[in-house]
Amino acid sequence: MINLKINGIDVEAKEGSTVLDAAKEYGFDIPTLCYYPDLRINSDCRVCSVEVAGSNHLMTACSTPVKEGMEVKTNTSKVYNARKTITELILANHDTNCTTCARNLNCELQDLANTLGIEENRFEKVLEMDAVDDHNPSIYRNPNRCIKCGRCIEVCKDVEGTYVLENQGRSNEVKVAPKYGKYLSEEDCTFCGQCASVCPVAAITEKDDTQRVFDAINNPNKHVIVQVAPAIRVAIGEEFGHKSGGQWTGQLITALKRLGFDRVFDTDFTADLTIIEEGHELLERVKTGGTLPMMTSCCPGWINYAEQQHPDMLEHLSTCKSPQQMFGALAKTYYAQSSGIDPSDMYVVSIMPCTAKKYEAGREEMQSNEGMQDVDAVLTTRELAKMIRSQGINFNNLKDGEFDTPFGITTGAAAIFGATGGVMEAALRTVSEVVNEKPLEKIEFEDVRGFDGIKEATVELGGNPVKVAVAHTLKHAETLISEVKAGKSDYAFIEVMTCPGGCIGGGGQPYGTTNKKRIERIESTYRVDDSMPVRKSHENPTIQKLYDDFLEKPLGKKSHNLLHTHYHPRHKKV
Amino acid sequence: MPEQKMLTKRIGDINPLSIKDALEKGTYKQLEKALKMNRIDLIDEVEKANLRGRGGAGFPMHIKMMSTAKQESTPKYVVCNADEGEPGNFKDRYLMENDPHIILEGILIAAYATGASKGYFYIRGEYNQAISIMKWAIEEAKENGLLGTGIQGSDFDFDIEIRTGAGSYVVGEEFAMIESIEGKSGRTRVKPPFPTDEGVFGKPTLLNNVETYCNLPFIVDMGGENYSKIGTKTSTGTKLISLSGNVTNPGVYEVPFGTTVREVIEDLGGGVPNEHKIKMVQLGGACGPIIPEFMLDLQIDFERFEEFESKTGAGAIIVMDERQDxxxxxxxxxxxxxxxxxxxxxxxxxxxxxxxxxxxxxxxxxxxxxxxxxxxxxxxxxxxxxxxxxxxxxxxxxxxxxxxxxxxxxxxxxxxxxxx
Amino acid sequence: MQLKEVLDKYPQSEDYLIEILMDYQKHKMHHDLTEEELKTIAKHLDIKESRVSSVVTFYSLFSLEPKGRHVIQVCHDVPCHVNNQTAVLNTLKTMLNIDVGQTTDDEMFTLEYTSCLGACDKAPVMRIGEKTFMNLTSNKVKAIIAEYRGRKHA
Missing domain, CATH: 1.20.1440.230 (NADH-ubiquinone oxidoreductase 51kDa subunit, iron-sulphur binding domain)
Structure with a gap:
C-alpha cells in the first residue's frame, strides 16, 4: 500500500492506482469529463486537475499514479479556478441549446457546469456551426456538440479496432470525424454505436426513431407489435434509477402495453428458433464438408464488419438471419396469416440494445413481403426509456405483465443470447443433445462464459472432440479471423459479438455502461436462465409447434425463404 | 564579457561538407576516447559536468542518460531534436549547417554510453539546407566507419537516420516527436512513462536537443570537473544565444552561463541601431518572458530564469525598440x-x-x-x-x-x- | 515522379508515412495530395486511411488542395515583424494581387504565412518552394517575383 495525503488527510492507496481512485475511496469527488472507466486514459480535458506539492503545474488526477509521501490538494482556489475556466472554455465552443438537446438533464458537461456553479461564461462564444451527419439509419453525429474528449476515438480504435473516428486537423480547428470529414455512411462504420454509448454529450447519439413509433401507435389502422431483445430486461431498470444487475422483464412488458403496443412479444422466441436453424446448419456443414468454421450471424455490427473488411470470409457466416429479423419475417407471414391481419397493416417495432439493428432492419434482404421491411422501426433501450418517461409512465410502480402469445414462450437458452458466449452455449446445449441423443449431464458450458476477449471450449459431439471459440469486440474477432485466414484455426464454430460483453453491453444500452456493469448484467442474465423452466431451445414447445404448423423442418424450404439470408461484399467508396 | 567559443570554435574554419576536414581538425577524437571508457564512468563525467538540456527545459542530461542506460529492454534509441521552430531561435540550424560532425560525434558518445543502437535525427521540414548537409554528413560518416557496425574498431554498433518534420512546432515536445517518428500526428502522450522508459516504438529512448549533444565531446575532452568550471555554479558550460530583433549585429553567439542579457545585446550585438532605445526584450523564444530594459542585467542562468516561472528556453534574445507595440x-x-x-x-x-x-x-x-x-x-x-x-x-x-x-x-x- | 517510385524508395513500414508524404508532395506540380493517392499509400503501408487523413490534416506542410506552382511563404513571427515584415508582405500582395491564403489566377503563385524559418538574424524572410530569401526589402521582393515570373516562359 502507498501512503499519501489528500487534503491533509492520511490516505492509503493500492500501488498502481491513481490519485482519482484514491481520492474517491476517501470521499473526495474530483470532477472528470474525458475520463471513462475501461478506456485508455488520455487526460485531455484537464478537468480533474489537482495540486501536488512540489509542482507548480497542476496534475490530472485520472492519469497521476499515487506515490509514497505525495501531498495532494483537490479543492484549492487554484484548482477550482482551473476547472471552472476549462469548463467555460468548452462551453464557449459548444452548442449550448441545452433545452432542445437529446442529452438535456442527462449530460456530463451540463452536470459539470452545474457542479462547478457556472452561471455565466466570461468567454465569448466562438462556435462555428458545422453540418450534422444524419446520413445513415443508426448514428447521428452533431459536431457542434463535440467537446473533443476523445472517448469515441478510443472506443473505435482501441476497443473495437475499427479506426473510423479520428482526430482530424489540429489546434482549435481539430475535429473528431471520419477521414477527410466524410459521413459515417461513406466509411467502414459498423454502426455498433459504442461511440454513442461513451459520448458525454449529444455529439454522437443513436438516430432517434421514437416519433415514428409514436405515429404508428397513434394510427388506428395499424396493428403495432413489439419485440424485446433479451438484453433489454437486464438493463432498462438502470434508466429508472436502479443499480445494474437486476432484471425488469415484468415491468418492461407492462410499460410497453401502456405505451399502446397491440402485442408485446419476446425476441427470445426467435432466439430459440435461431438456435434450431443455426445448430442444424452447423451439423449440416460438418456432415457435408461445408465451410468451417461457421461464424454466428446474430450481430449486425459484426455482419457489417465482415462485409466491409473480410468479403472473402462471407462463406463462413451462418446464413441464419438474426433473431430480430427472424421475428420480423415470422410476424409479417406466420403471425399475419394466423391472426388474419394484412401485413401491410402491421407495424413491427423492436427494442434492441443496439444501434446497428436499425441498419439491419433496413437491409433490402429483410423483406418477406415484396417492398415491405419485416421490421419497421428499431428503438434502443435509451429511446424506449425516453418514450416511457414522456408518457408519464412511472416505471418503478408498474406491476409485472406477461408476454403475449404466440411469441412469448421462451427458454433459458434464449435468455443468455445477450451475454458474450450465450449464443454459443445455447447452441451447444441443443447440438450436443441432438447429436449425442441423450440429455446433457451438465447444462452449463462454463468455458464459454466470462469476460475474456477470446474464449474457447472443446465439446464432445458423437464421440469426436469439436473446438469452438467466442470473441467479443471486433478487435478480438479480428484475431480469430487472422487465425482462420492463416489456416491456423481448427474451430468448427465461432461466436462473434461486436460489443464488449455482448448485447448487454450494446451501443444502445443506458448511458454509463462500464465493464463492471456489463459483468453485473451478464450475471443477471444467467440468473434469468437459471429461473426458466425450460433451458434448451429445442425443448421450447412453441418452437416445436411452429415447425409442425408452419415451417415444417429446420433448414426446410420455408425456413430457407424466411429465416436465412445472404451477404454482400461492400465496395468502399473513395 | 566576450564570447567563449567552444561548440562553435571551429565554425568558419571547417568545411561542413568534408568529413576529411572535420577529422583533420580533431572531430571524432573524443568518440575514440569515449569508446575506451566504461559506459557508466562516461555518464559520471556528464554528471560531474552538470550538463543540462539546451532545448528549453534544462533537464539534467546525466539523469536521462543513466535512466536509459539501465533499461534492459532493447533496442534503445537516441533521438536528436533538431525541430527548432520557436520564433527567434536559429542556433541549431547554425550548428547543423556549419559543423554537422560535432553533432554526430556527440550523439555517438551518448549512444555508446546508454547502449543505444539506433538513432533518429529529427529536423524540421522547413530546414532544407540543414537536412541536405546532415544527410551528407551521415553518408560520409558511414563511409568512414563512424556509423554502422564496429565503430572505430570497437564492438559498438550504431546507425542513425534523418526524419523530417512536416510543419508542426509542437513536435519539438519529446513525446510529440516520438509520435512523429512513428509516422503519426504530433500529439503528445500521457506521462509517465517517460521516454527513457518507453519512447520510440515503446523502447527506451534518450531524446535531446542538438546543442546538448554537442557538449558531450567537450566533456569527454576536458573531463566533467573541468567542464563544470565554465559558467556559473548551477549552470555550467556555454550557451548558444540566437540574437535577433532590433539589434545592430544579430546572429548566434556562444557565451558562458552567467553572461547578462545586456552584455549579449550591447557588447556582442552592438546594441540597438539608429539611436533607437530598447523597449522590451523577449527571452528564450516565443514562449519566454518579455522583460523591460531595466531588467537586462539578468544573468543567463537556469535558476534565474525559473524565477519567471519560465525556462531558459532554447536561448533566444529578441530585442524590440521603442517603435514596437x-x-x-x-x-x-x-x-x-x-x-x-x-x-x-x-x-x-x-x-x-x-x-x-x-x-x-x-x-x-x-x-x-x-x-x-x-x-x-x-x-x-x-x-x-x-x-x-x-x-x-x-x-x-x-x-x-x-x-x-x-x-x-x-x-x-x-x-x-x-x-x- | 510517380507515386510508386517514391514508395519504392522507402522501407514498407508505417513509420515512413510522413517521409513518403513529404517526398511525394514535393514532386507534385501543385503541391497537393489527393484522396486516391493517400489511399494507395495507406494500403502500401498497411495502415488505416483515417490515420493518414489525421496526419495529413495535422501537419501544415501537407495540403489536400492544389496550390500555385510556386508557394510563397512569408514569416510573420516577432523577429520578422519588428524588422518591417509588413512592408514586404504588402508588396507581395500588391504585386500578386492576392491576399494571404490565395492563389493567383494563372496558378503561378500561392501566398501563405509560415511559422518561423529560423533565419531571424536575417529578418524579414520568406521562402519560395525550398529556397529561403533573407534580409528582404520591398525592392528585393519585386526583383525576386519578377525573376520567377520570367521563368514562366522559360
Missing part, C-alpha cells in the same frame, strides 16, 4: 501558438483563441477591467493546467507583460481604464 507583438505570439497547438488538451486548444481575442481588445484600445482579469486568469490556468510544454509556456509572454508592462494594459482600456 507590445500588443501587436503579443498578438503575433499568441497567433503562433494558437496555430501550433496540437488541439489535444482543452486549455491549449480553446485557450489560445480567447487569449487572442482578449489581447486584441487591448490592441484596439478597447480593453476593460473584466477583460484584464479574464486575460490574467486564463493565461495562468493555461500555464498551470496544459498537458505539455507548449500550452504551459505559451502564456508566459502575457503573464510577464502583465507584471512588467501593466500600465500599458491600463492605457489601452476604453475610457482610460478603471482599475488603476
Amino acid at each position: 507590445l500588443f501587436e507583438v503579443l498578438m503575433r505570439i499568441v497567433k503562433f501558438f494558437q496555430h501550433e497547438s496540437c488541439g489535444r488538451c482543452t486549455p491549449c486548444r480553446e485557450g489560445h483563441v480567447h487569449l487572442e481575442k482578449l489581447v486584441h481588445s487591448f490592441f484596439k484600445g478597447d480593453g476593460n477591467p473584466n477583460e484584464l482579469y479574464s486575460l490574467e486568469s486564463l493565461a495562468r490556468v493555461m500555464h498551470h493546467s496544459s498537458l505539455c510544454g507548449l500550452g504551459q509556456s505559451s502564456p508566459i509572454s502575457i503573464i510577464s507583460s502583465l507584471s512588467y508592462f501593466r500600465d500599458a494594459f491600463h492605457d489601452r482600456m476604453a475610457f482610460g481604464g478603471g482599475e488603476k
Whole structure:
C-alpha cells in the first residue's frame, strides 16, 4: 500500500492506482469529463486537475499514479479556478441549446457546469456551426456538440479496432470525424454505436426513431407489435434509477402495453428458433464438408464488419438471419396469416440494445413481403426509456405483465443470447443433445462464459472432440479471423459479438455502461436462465409447434425463404 | 564579457561538407576516447559536468542518460531534436549547417554510453539546407566507419537516420516527436512513462536537443570537473544565444552561463541601431518572458530564469525598440501558438483563441477591467493546467507583460481604464 | 515522379508515412495530395486511411488542395515583424494581387504565412518552394517575383 495525503488527510492507496481512485475511496469527488472507466486514459480535458506539492503545474488526477509521501490538494482556489475556466472554455465552443438537446438533464458537461456553479461564461462564444451527419439509419453525429474528449476515438480504435473516428486537423480547428470529414455512411462504420454509448454529450447519439413509433401507435389502422431483445430486461431498470444487475422483464412488458403496443412479444422466441436453424446448419456443414468454421450471424455490427473488411470470409457466416429479423419475417407471414391481419397493416417495432439493428432492419434482404421491411422501426433501450418517461409512465410502480402469445414462450437458452458466449452455449446445449441423443449431464458450458476477449471450449459431439471459440469486440474477432485466414484455426464454430460483453453491453444500452456493469448484467442474465423452466431451445414447445404448423423442418424450404439470408461484399467508396 | 567559443570554435574554419576536414581538425577524437571508457564512468563525467538540456527545459542530461542506460529492454534509441521552430531561435540550424560532425560525434558518445543502437535525427521540414548537409554528413560518416557496425574498431554498433518534420512546432515536445517518428500526428502522450522508459516504438529512448549533444565531446575532452568550471555554479558550460530583433549585429553567439542579457545585446550585438532605445526584450523564444530594459542585467542562468516561472528556453534574445507595440507583438505570439497547438488538451486548444481575442481588445484600445482579469486568469490556468510544454509556456509572454508592462494594459482600456 | 517510385524508395513500414508524404508532395506540380493517392499509400503501408487523413490534416506542410506552382511563404513571427515584415508582405500582395491564403489566377503563385524559418538574424524572410530569401526589402521582393515570373516562359 502507498501512503499519501489528500487534503491533509492520511490516505492509503493500492500501488498502481491513481490519485482519482484514491481520492474517491476517501470521499473526495474530483470532477472528470474525458475520463471513462475501461478506456485508455488520455487526460485531455484537464478537468480533474489537482495540486501536488512540489509542482507548480497542476496534475490530472485520472492519469497521476499515487506515490509514497505525495501531498495532494483537490479543492484549492487554484484548482477550482482551473476547472471552472476549462469548463467555460468548452462551453464557449459548444452548442449550448441545452433545452432542445437529446442529452438535456442527462449530460456530463451540463452536470459539470452545474457542479462547478457556472452561471455565466466570461468567454465569448466562438462556435462555428458545422453540418450534422444524419446520413445513415443508426448514428447521428452533431459536431457542434463535440467537446473533443476523445472517448469515441478510443472506443473505435482501441476497443473495437475499427479506426473510423479520428482526430482530424489540429489546434482549435481539430475535429473528431471520419477521414477527410466524410459521413459515417461513406466509411467502414459498423454502426455498433459504442461511440454513442461513451459520448458525454449529444455529439454522437443513436438516430432517434421514437416519433415514428409514436405515429404508428397513434394510427388506428395499424396493428403495432413489439419485440424485446433479451438484453433489454437486464438493463432498462438502470434508466429508472436502479443499480445494474437486476432484471425488469415484468415491468418492461407492462410499460410497453401502456405505451399502446397491440402485442408485446419476446425476441427470445426467435432466439430459440435461431438456435434450431443455426445448430442444424452447423451439423449440416460438418456432415457435408461445408465451410468451417461457421461464424454466428446474430450481430449486425459484426455482419457489417465482415462485409466491409473480410468479403472473402462471407462463406463462413451462418446464413441464419438474426433473431430480430427472424421475428420480423415470422410476424409479417406466420403471425399475419394466423391472426388474419394484412401485413401491410402491421407495424413491427423492436427494442434492441443496439444501434446497428436499425441498419439491419433496413437491409433490402429483410423483406418477406415484396417492398415491405419485416421490421419497421428499431428503438434502443435509451429511446424506449425516453418514450416511457414522456408518457408519464412511472416505471418503478408498474406491476409485472406477461408476454403475449404466440411469441412469448421462451427458454433459458434464449435468455443468455445477450451475454458474450450465450449464443454459443445455447447452441451447444441443443447440438450436443441432438447429436449425442441423450440429455446433457451438465447444462452449463462454463468455458464459454466470462469476460475474456477470446474464449474457447472443446465439446464432445458423437464421440469426436469439436473446438469452438467466442470473441467479443471486433478487435478480438479480428484475431480469430487472422487465425482462420492463416489456416491456423481448427474451430468448427465461432461466436462473434461486436460489443464488449455482448448485447448487454450494446451501443444502445443506458448511458454509463462500464465493464463492471456489463459483468453485473451478464450475471443477471444467467440468473434469468437459471429461473426458466425450460433451458434448451429445442425443448421450447412453441418452437416445436411452429415447425409442425408452419415451417415444417429446420433448414426446410420455408425456413430457407424466411429465416436465412445472404451477404454482400461492400465496395468502399473513395 | 566576450564570447567563449567552444561548440562553435571551429565554425568558419571547417568545411561542413568534408568529413576529411572535420577529422583533420580533431572531430571524432573524443568518440575514440569515449569508446575506451566504461559506459557508466562516461555518464559520471556528464554528471560531474552538470550538463543540462539546451532545448528549453534544462533537464539534467546525466539523469536521462543513466535512466536509459539501465533499461534492459532493447533496442534503445537516441533521438536528436533538431525541430527548432520557436520564433527567434536559429542556433541549431547554425550548428547543423556549419559543423554537422560535432553533432554526430556527440550523439555517438551518448549512444555508446546508454547502449543505444539506433538513432533518429529529427529536423524540421522547413530546414532544407540543414537536412541536405546532415544527410551528407551521415553518408560520409558511414563511409568512414563512424556509423554502422564496429565503430572505430570497437564492438559498438550504431546507425542513425534523418526524419523530417512536416510543419508542426509542437513536435519539438519529446513525446510529440516520438509520435512523429512513428509516422503519426504530433500529439503528445500521457506521462509517465517517460521516454527513457518507453519512447520510440515503446523502447527506451534518450531524446535531446542538438546543442546538448554537442557538449558531450567537450566533456569527454576536458573531463566533467573541468567542464563544470565554465559558467556559473548551477549552470555550467556555454550557451548558444540566437540574437535577433532590433539589434545592430544579430546572429548566434556562444557565451558562458552567467553572461547578462545586456552584455549579449550591447557588447556582442552592438546594441540597438539608429539611436533607437530598447523597449522590451523577449527571452528564450516565443514562449519566454518579455522583460523591460531595466531588467537586462539578468544573468543567463537556469535558476534565474525559473524565477519567471519560465525556462531558459532554447536561448533566444529578441530585442524590440521603442517603435514596437507590445500588443501587436503579443498578438503575433499568441497567433503562433494558437496555430501550433496540437488541439489535444482543452486549455491549449480553446485557450489560445480567447487569449487572442482578449489581447486584441487591448490592441484596439478597447480593453476593460473584466477583460484584464479574464486575460490574467486564463493565461495562468493555461500555464498551470496544459498537458505539455507548449500550452504551459505559451502564456508566459502575457503573464510577464502583465507584471512588467501593466500600465500599458491600463492605457489601452476604453475610457482610460478603471482599475488603476 | 510517380507515386510508386517514391514508395519504392522507402522501407514498407508505417513509420515512413510522413517521409513518403513529404517526398511525394514535393514532386507534385501543385503541391497537393489527393484522396486516391493517400489511399494507395495507406494500403502500401498497411495502415488505416483515417490515420493518414489525421496526419495529413495535422501537419501544415501537407495540403489536400492544389496550390500555385510556386508557394510563397512569408514569416510573420516577432523577429520578422519588428524588422518591417509588413512592408514586404504588402508588396507581395500588391504585386500578386492576392491576399494571404490565395492563389493567383494563372496558378503561378500561392501566398501563405509560415511559422518561423529560423533565419531571424536575417529578418524579414520568406521562402519560395525550398529556397529561403533573407534580409528582404520591398525592392528585393519585386526583383525576386519578377525573376520567377520570367521563368514562366522559360
